[in-house]
Every structure is written in C-alpha cells, then in structure tokens.
Amino acid sequence: MFLLFFVLAQGVIDDVDVVNSTDLIEKSEAVHTIVQAPPTQIYTRDRANDAGGGIVVFWKKSEDDGAGRESVIEYHIYRGTEADGDFELVGTAKAGDTSYTDITTRDGTPYYYQVKAFDGEQHSSAAVSEAAYSSAQWFHTGRISMLIATILISTFVVWFINKAKRGHELYIRPIAGLEAVDDAVGRATEMGKPIMYVPGILDMDNIQTIASMIILGRVARKAAEYETAILVPCTRSIVMSAAQEMVKEAYLEAGRPDAYDADKIQYLTDDQFGYAAGVDGMLLREKPGAIFYLGGFYAESLILAETGHSTGAIQIAGTAQPSQLPFFVTACDYTLIGEEMFAASAYLSKEPLLLGGLKGQDWGKAIIIFLILVGVLLVTLGFTDVIGWLSTGQ
Amino acid sequence: MKKEVPLIITFVAGMIMIVQYFVPHWPFSNLQQMFNNWFLIITVFALILGILNLLKNHIEKVSRRRKGWLYSIVLMTGFMIMGVAGFVWGPAEGRPFDWIYWHAHVPMSSTMFALLAFFVASASYRAFRARTAEATLLLVSAILVMMSRVPLGSYMWSQLPLIGDWIMSYPNMAGQRAIMIGIALGVVSTSLRIILGIERTYLSGK
Numbered sequence: 001m002f003l004l005f006f007v008l009a010q011g012v013i014d015d016v017d018v019v020n021s022t023d024l025i026e027k028s029e030a031v032h033t034i035v036q037a038p039p040t041q042i043y044t045r046d047r048a049n050d051a052g053g054g055i056v057v058f059w060k061k062s063e064d065d066g067a068g069r070e071s072v073i074e075y076h077i078y079r080g081t082e083a084d085g086d087f088e089l090v091g092t093a094k095a096g097d098t099s100y101t102d103i104t105t106r107d108g109t110p111y112y113y114q115v116k117a118f119d120g121e122q123h124s125s126a127a128v129s130e131a132a133y134s135s136a137q138w139f140h141t142g143r144i145s146m147l148i149a150t151i152l153i154s155t156f157v158v159w160f161i162n163k164a165k166r167g168h169e170l171y172i173r174p175i176a177g178l179e180a181v182d183d184a185v186g187r188a189t190e191m192g193k194p195i196m197y198v199p200g201i202l203d204m205d206n207i208q209t210i211a212s213m214i215i216l217g218r219v220a221r222k223a224a225e226y227e228t229a230i231l232v233p234c235t236r237s238i239v240m241s242a243a244q245e246m247v248k249e250a251y252l253e254a255g256r257p258d259a260y261d262a263d264k265i266q267y268l269t270d271d272q273f274g275y276a277a278g279v280d281g282m283l284l285r286e287k288p289g290a291i292f293y294l295g296g297f298y299a300e301s302l303i304l305a306e307t308g309h310s311t312g313a314i315q316i317a318g319t320a321q322p323s324q325l326p327f328f329v330t331a332c333d334y335t336l337i338g339e340e341m342f343a344a345s346a347y348l349s350k351e352p353l354l355l356g357g358l359k360g361q362d363w364g365k366a367i368i369i370f371l372i373l374v375g376v377l378l379v380t381l382g383f384t385d386v387i388g389w390l391s392t393g394q
Numbered sequence: 395m396k397k398e399v400p401l402i403i404t405f406v407a408g409m410i411m412i413v414q415y416f417v418p419h420w421p422f423s424n425l426q427q428m429f430n431n432w433f434l435i436i437t438v439f440a441l442i443l444g445i446l447n448l449l450k451n452h453i454e455k456v457s458r459r460r461k462g463w464l465y466s467i468v469l470m471t472g473f474m475i476m477g478v479a480g481f482v483w484g485p486a487e488g489r490p491f492d493w494i495y496w497h498a499h500v501p502m503s504s505t506m507f508a509l510l511a512f513f514v515a516s517a518s519y520r521a522f523r524a525r526t527a528e529a530t531l532l533l534v535s536a537i538l539v540m541m542s543r544v545p546l547g548s549y550m551w552s553q554l555p556l557i558g559d560w561i562m563s564y565p566n567m568a569g570q571r572a573i574m575i576g577i578a579l580g581v582v583s584t585s586l587r588i589i590l591g592i593e594r595t596y597l598s599g600k
Contacts, residue, residue, distance in 0.1 A: 051424075267445075322577075339576035349595075
C-alpha cells in the first residue's frame, strides 16, 4: 500500500513537473515573441519646394514609443518599388520622430514604404504605404512673401527712376559722411599726403565690396582731379583687379592717365589678420591724410581704425556689418551706417536716375515700417498666424 | 560694345539669380552652385595675378632699397618656404607645410587678434567720455552691460544680469534690426540699379 502510494505520488509529481516545464517553455517563447506595437497610419508626401528626388514618409508613433513598454529605440524605414516585392532599408529615425525624408528617390518612379519600430533586437510588423512619387516644383511656395516684397520694392525703385527721368527733382537727406568725402580728399591734398582706400576683406561676390568699388571710382576720380596719390591695399586678387580697373578709368576720365600707378593698388594677402598687419604697417609708414574704410569688415575693423586714428588722418568708414559699426563710429570721424554706404554712389554723383533708386528704397522702408506696425497690432490682438505667413509664406 | 556686352551679361546673370531663388525646379536648382563654382575657378586664376602683383612690388622695393626693404626680404623668404613646403611635401597633417601653419602662422594671427583687446580699451576710453547726452547714455549702458557680464556684477546686485540682458535683447536688438532692414533695402536697391544698368560706375559710366 505504501509502495503503491509512493508510485502514484511519484507519478503525480512527475506529471506536475512535466506540466510546469512545458508551461515555462511556452512562457519563455511568449516573452521572445512579444514585440513592440508597430507604427500606424503610414503615409507619404512629395517633399515640398524642392528640385525633386525627395519623399517625406509620415507615421503615427508606436504605442511602445515613450509609453506602454517604452521599448522602441528607433524606427527603420524600408522602401520598395512594388507593394509586394522586396524592401530595402533606406534610413532610420530616432524614437519620438514621426517623419523621415528620403532624398534618394528618382522622380516619376513609384515607391512603397514600410516603417518598423525597432527595440534593439527585433522589428515590429509593418504595413505598406500607398505608392508615392517624387517631383520637382516650379515655384517655392515658402517664398511668396519675399516675392511680394521684392516686386513691391522693385516697383517703387523703377517708378521713382522713371519719375527722375521725367525731370522731377528728388530730395535726399544730407549724409554727413558722404558730404565729407570731398573734404577728406582735399585735406589730404593740402597736406601733401596720399589717400588710403581699404575695400574690406570680402570678395567681389559680396554686395558690400561691389558698393565699395563703386565709391572707389568716385573717390579715385576726385583724387585724380586733385593730383593726390591713392593707395588701395586689397585682400582678394579679384578685388585688386577690379580696383585697378576702377582707379584707372577714374584717372582716364579725369584726364590724368599719366598719373595712374597700378602699383598703388596692391594685393597683400587673403589672410584676415595678415591683411590687418599689412594695412597697419602701410598706415604707419605712409601716414595718409585721409583714410576710407568702405566694404565688409570683421574683427580687423577696430585694429585698422584705431591705427588710422593714431596717424591723425581724417577717417571715413562704412560697412553693412552691424557688429562692426560701433567700432567705426568710435574710431572714425564719419561712419556710413549700413544703407548709407549703398546710397553713396547716387549721393556723390547726384545723378537723377541713381537718386530715383534711393527714393524707391525709402518708400520700401516706409512700407516695412507700416508692416511692422500692422504686425505688432495683429499679434497684440492675437492673430499670431500672420507671423508665420510673413516668415515663411505658409 | 565695350559697355553693352558687360551690361547684357550683368542683366542676364542678375535675372537668372533672382529667378533661381523662387524656382526650385531644374535647371534653376543648380544654377547658384554652378555660379559659385565658376567664381571659385576665377578666384584661383586671379590668385596668380595677386601673387605676381605681390612679388613684383616687393622685388621692386628690395631692388630700389626703399624704406623697409628688409621686411620685403622676410616676406619673400616666407613665401618661398611655404611654397616649397606645400609643393614638395603637400599640405597634409604632420608635413612641414602643416607644421609651419600651426607653429608660425596661427600664433602670429592670434597675436594680431589679441591686439584688439588694447584697441577696444583705447576706443572705449574715447567713446565713453560723457561729453554729450548721447555719450552719457552710451557710457551708462556700457557700464551696465559690462557689469552684468562679470561675476562681480551679480555679486553686487543680483538683478544686474537681468538689466544687462534687457538692454541687449530690446534696445540693442531693435537698433540692430533697424540697421539690418536698411541694409537689406540698400542691397535690393543697389542690385536693381546694377542689374538694370542704371549704376554704371563699374564700367566707368558717369
């Protein structure tokens, strides 16, 4: 009886063991097969305002991304050219992201996308998106506001130029720095010293350098008329070539081609502080009677202007770099602040056509002031969308 | 023709650059990059002009024993050394060109940059003399901003950094933006004058 009970009891225990181990194995397999929830609502859009070759894939985050099991560490984006064909990995996006831009597409080819959540070991399942096509656009919709502004300001400029052509007199406010240009050249002449013209450290592809070259033409012509030498140290070879041409033409126009000396317009170096050292040396050796700093400047502005100040020369500066303006204001006798430098050519020549451009510019400024006031009012009243539209056109 | 051809080139190039800003479609999409590449190519060739000009000036200076001619010898020696180091061993890291760049050029540039500290001090001294109401306002603002930026300022008065931030964020920012708007309009106006051929000073036009 005891033996029978032992045998039965052993059998029951074995059965229990068997059941338990099977259950454990199943549970263990279940742990391995539990994967994160997949991202849902996958859809695609052609990338906006591009030259083609881009599709944006959107999805709704996996329920385990930042919530649930919090197991998602990134999303893997797959792409195929057939809905039921092979898909290849084209990119990854980090957890929390809900979009990915594929910039390797060929325009006109249908693409299907899958997005799978990845936990470091396994991928979630994934649905396949609708077919997507990339294409190029003919207009950048994000730049509508810029287009309107450009057309408006250009219209004003052209309109005032035409008005000037018809003989209307246009009033331009006096600009002290430009009024002083002739005086500065005259002063250098009286002192028997040369003029130094520093065109900044930017290349000819910068509008400040172009504006500077235009002013150089005017200054050089005046210098030629007064028979005063003009030194132009340059930091770019193209600027040097352009400056040589400008000064040469100015001397020709003034009827003094014999006085032109190409060696006075020289290239120093492309290096910013090497240039500053070179110009400083020239300032101290040549002791010019008048110094012009007109163009694009960075940290070297104060080094140059302070050295020039120590020589006792009259200094006229102008730049469109707001961060350098305080230095010039401090160290120079006259400073053309931003737009004044661009107005210099028209102002110095007093040509009606050029003055018309300036007048149009002023009207553009008036419109911008008006828009700023309207914007402030609208935002104050709670219409904040207008800021987005003015910034991006969307 | 001497003037018409450059004017036509300027007009066409200017209009293309305006159009490419608003049209992302090919062929406009690549135009800016293409123009930049052209500019770089021209720059490289123009550099030869610059180097020739530099050497010509300094050789002349040495041959005529003009004032400071010894410095010209230093310049030409440096030019030759860097040229030889670059052409013979290349500019790769660890080569003589690279070594000279890091151990001679960079320290010298830094020295020039460091001079700025002294120039800022001398310029500030002149600018901050309270002769007029505007200069006094500048002086007070500068002292407040400077004190707000150093630990001593907040140690003296904990609200000082906030005042400094306010000056930088509002009056300073407003002034800077006003200048920027003016500059942007000036750029538009100048560009239009050049593109439309009204501004011809660069062609020796009156």
